[in-house]
Amino acid sequence: MTVTAVTGAIDPATYRAVMRHLPTGVAAVCSIDNTTGTQHGMIVGTFASLSMEPALVTFSVMHSSTSWPRISEAGTFSISLLAEDQQQVCKALSAKGQDKLSSVGWSESGWGTPHLHGSLAWFDCRIEQQFTAGDHIVVIASVLAMTPTERASTPLIFHGGSFGGFRETA
Template structure:
């Protein structure tokens, strides 16, 4: 019996990094922003909580994202946590064209940030800092309001480049890796 661990080694380039990071299961969010009747959003899976005191979260957004200018203008955003049944909504917001805000955002937070009323929950945040991160910006926000729309629904997940359910994804992964 060998002590050697079977593995594959890849160069640390963008394509390989994307492939390996894709093996990390993430939740899926839509980051929304806007003021007045205007609203826009983008699908993001690079979201995490940072601190409980003060309540901070962060997400990463491409420097060329269509949402960057509106985020800068408004200074605030909402993180909308998506349910499994929102796969199509996530795909719409992942596109280069913004969906018509009136047809997608069903409400606004108490501070006027557009939110997805069908989401599991949302966090209304003020932008506290932005840091360069290669071809992305790291946006840190302070949570000032929370809202829960739905409970006990399965979250939308992202794994190996696809939306889905964890059980389905693991079965497919085991078949691929285990033979």
Template structure:
């Protein structure tokens, strides 16, 4: 049986199903291997030795500072730590009722919330110029992007311009863009918006949904995009 490993490629600037027990993350960025502790002989209990380093309260177990600066979190370090949590990438699309043109944005903060009722959520920055146009529609559509759609993600994440120029799509049952090549789509009605710091948490009810392909997803991890690749487990 083969397993999957995340293959992370070019640099960058619905959960709810249990993870595969043999799935592992492989990053293209070199990382230092952890130092193994000396092993004890079978049947013996290792004796405690003198501590070589007493960790300060502001240090993690791996020795890195926890990012506190005079009682405040270092924003850059906060982003760096959160970047170690791999996420999928979605495109939120709609048709602007003001001019009838497609609009959308990219997000990696999408998550499933509830099965009954069927709810999902995603986060949008207060500074987003696209969300007011998307929010004006009666329904929005979540497109789960495939691993070869990094260019689509970059286009929808950009500010200004016609994001859908040259972008192939078809209409969902709700009339919103379903981007060609996306793995899945969900027509949703926004149920609530919760202000949270510099973002708003959007909770939406899934009305209709479907799949389009069987490829791998677009993954974002430690500032890089990537996808899943087949890997043979070591014996």
């Protein structure tokens, strides 16, 4: 076994190769522009619960993201937890461009945010804090409402460069 001592900067390729061992859930962050009605969306693999009281969630986005500034301007946004069979939704929202939700089924929530059809759960959120950490923006958001679905599916997971689902083992 090779042990790498921290004496300087970590090589990005090595960092990426090591982090590939950690599976991540896949979530869609979406909003609707209050003025134009334009929908915006992006995918994050860093969504997590942060606090129960008050209900806070967190995720991070690359500081170079062109989608996040549009989503954050709306004031409120949704997070849809994607199911294992929603790989096409993930690819659509990961693509470059502005009309990402055109090929994705969704409904507007009572908070004016897009809830993606077929997702495992939805969160309607408002930004509480944003700050830069390395090459990312860390977002902390308050949960305004959340809705689980009755869908019997496993979550979409990204691991080792591929998509898949969760399977229990005995």
